[in-house]
Amino acid sequence: MRWPWERAKESLSEELEAHLHIATAERVARGEDPAQARAAALRELGNLPLIEDVTRERWGWMWLENILHDTRYALRQLRRAPAFTATALLTLAFGIGANLGVFQLLYAVILAELPIPHPEEVVRIHAARTPFDQSWTISYPAYQRLRAATPDVPLMASAYAQDATLDLPNRAPIEAACTLVSDNYFSGLGVAPATGRLFVQADERMGQGEWPVVLRYDFARKTFGSAQQAVGQHILLNGRAFVVIGVANRRFLGDRTGYAPDIWLPLAVQNTGALAVPWDSLGPGHDVSLGKPWYNQPTIFWLVLMARIPPVRRAAVLAHWDQVFRDDREVMTEATADSVVKNALLHVRTGVAPLSENGMRKRFTVPLTILMALSASIFLVGCLNLANLQLARLHARAHDLSVRMALGASRGRLIRQIVLEDALLVAGGSVCAFALGSAASGILVRWVSNRNDLFTLDLHPNLPLAALGAGLMLLSLLCFSILPAVIAIRTGVGQAAGSRAKVAGVSQTAHQRFRSNVLLGTQVSLSLLLSTMSACFAATLVHWETVDVGMDREHVLIVRPELHEPRYTDHSEMLPELYSRIQERLQELPGVRSAAVEMCGGIHCGWITALYVNGRNDLTDAQVHGQEDHVGIGFFPTLGIPILRGRDFSSSDTDKTQRVAIISRAYARQLFGDADPIGQWVGYGPAPNDHKFLIVGEVADARVNGAEREAPPVVYMSINQNPAPVNSIRVRAVGDPRQLSDSVRHALSEVDPALHVSEIVPLATELDGDLGTEKLLARLAGVYASLTLLLVAIGFYGVMSSRTTRRKNEFGIRLALGATRGHIQMLIVGQTARILLSGILPGAILSILAVRAASHFLYGSVSANSLAIIGASIVLAIAGSVATLIPAHRAALADPLEMLRSE
């Protein structure tokens, strides 16, 4: 294909040629000699190519032509240096991609607002903390009263239900996250449907045969193919019939960052008992019917409130609600005997909190900021590295550049060509970076989501992300291309202009050497920082993965049976016998040390309770509150929790005998100080309800709420004295518990063929499942540290190679004068050592500061962290030295004669 200007250019040449012809012909016609006539005409015409150039500039698109020329030239140059091109592309892709990936996560978790109109008007309403869970939830009757009191203010209620099983025809059942919401939830927030309709008042009507549900966009697409196809589908949720009436707007993922419900259902669905909803109440002994509908029970607290109130009206509306809520506060005070708490509860005022104030932001602001800082460092290291390589490369090209300058190329044009070359690199690198960044943010979300909670975040590209990407592109271009090019053209080439011999003789000035040393040293410092952080985060992760949790974490298997079925719940008196058969059968298995049942299905499970001591009325709420769990015989030896005083539960503890309890050390200390708790009477309420249980044992503390949390005060009751379906069977193995899964499953089906086991997981997996943030930090810092290590090695290799090449002649002379090859090698390695040293010292100071700043996330003593710094320094020193040895070896092997001859 021919460019249009190529044709125009030919036409111009022809035009000038014609001019020359006519002028010559005229002179000949006047009688001049043809040869002389042509020469005279040429003289008159002037510098032909120059005229062409100037004329072409009048066309107005010379710049385009020049850029295309330069682009072709740039591509040729890049192809000629594949190693540099590949290094630059990868560095930019990783440097920019890492920042984009982390930023996207940071944006989604911390910066983004709900995708609704006027999100600042929507606030969470905090009426009162519930007595036990301390959550901001209220009862359904209270919600109705508050809503009726201010009909013009949209007051929305929601409740997060436990995951439900969704059955679809011809498909395996899936677990879906469900949230119950009031009929005005979507209209109050201002969420539009993607298709179908959202809830209206009629959807709250009780006793519907087929309840309406609304789906999340991506869930609808994943499950039914498209949002349109989802509408009208009839589904079975936990065995009950529902119909999909609509799909919410694509960007709306619910009102809590990270926790996106798959299915929204009307609040009235609670009354059917189809879903399990977390709740709090006034505690044992108060009249609560969990099995009956909750809509008319003022003592079950389960609804979270949100309202859309313009800021100017807030104070008035809240004061009004306070009045309406007064009676509910009175009811809540019945949960405690502590007069201070009672009084405080009555004087609490209804308040608001911004939507953004949720656990996610609190949990992730610091870790994500650390990651962002680490990402920025890796970008910086990349830029410095490229700048250094670029300077070395330009120096090598000095001859070429000076010749081109001598031929009339302008400085501007040369700089433009170099910058264009790098702009192509940056553009290519950025395309990779954006792809890498979006892939990375997905991976990061998976890393940070752990077994115990999975996050769904809006990771669509957004404007701030694009702005950051463009900014980093420009910054990298400035750092590694424009500045080095300007410096090189100003200094190096100017001196190098002239003959080849002179160019070859150009040695690096001390100033230039110093500059590249500083660049390398800075890289070493930053790399040391990243390596140290990576080591510290890895050590922290290992710490939490191996810390003593007060239980035998490596050998216990958690088996989750499905006992919440009428076959078992309707005959709960039969359960102790079933538990005993299960225990006996499992303990017969080879490799099993012991087995026991437990009400809790895993960690984070024990429910909050209160224990009042007989004969003591001076106890505060802080003393009486603890966690409760119901366990079978042999639970403590199975979990590896030592019994400190008294006895374990035994087969003689039945529902016919005295109720007994075993408390943990922390609970005993809370209630009795250092006194012996054995023989004390306790109950769920103050007198006369304070002597239901006799404490028969005291056990050591265990971190049942996760490895990172302090062991809570726990009271254990015997499951056989209050028979109920358990949520887990714990099996302690002699060796690796994983290998027992199949035999345990098989043995259980022998005991009860109808018993379904939903899951078998090792306790260690469950405990490690909490460590999302730690894993994210450790893994990402590890990736960064290895990347910077690689970059530093490349940097040393590149710079030292170009230096040794330039000093070839000097080495030749040295060798000829009697220096050994060892001397030459030492000369080069010595340089590397100096740079390493000058980089490691500031790097170590930087690392100490960083470790201090991040100390909240690091577990480890000062000496352990110093060890990390020393270790990282050694690794860095080795990487730098190895990278230098290659060019050093090459230089030392050179033949002095060969070199001197070329001189």
Add this chain to the structure above:
Amino acid sequence: MAETTKYQNRIELMQGTLDMLVLQALLREPMHGYAIAQKIRSRSGEVFTVETGSLYPALHRLERQKWVKSEWKLTESKQRAKFYQLTALGRKQLTTDHQRWLQLVSAIGAVMEPEVQP
């Protein structure tokens, strides 16, 4: 580059005037570059020598502004050459330029006239 700048300066210096002269030269009939240069030279009584390095950039600029249009034709001596022709727009431009030139000349003339002593 230095030399290019020199050329550009010269064009800019006499740009308006040269444009006017070229347009005026084309008023009667289409002409090729050499003939335009010759015509301006002869009509100025050999005072103006239009440099080729100024003429062609000027012609191409005028063409870009659509004041002239060009066409490859044969001269009387059967030489292929690019002929430039005035467009309607160019004609209008010439009138404007000419008027402004007359104003300029009379204004400069008025300034340069010896002042009458009161």
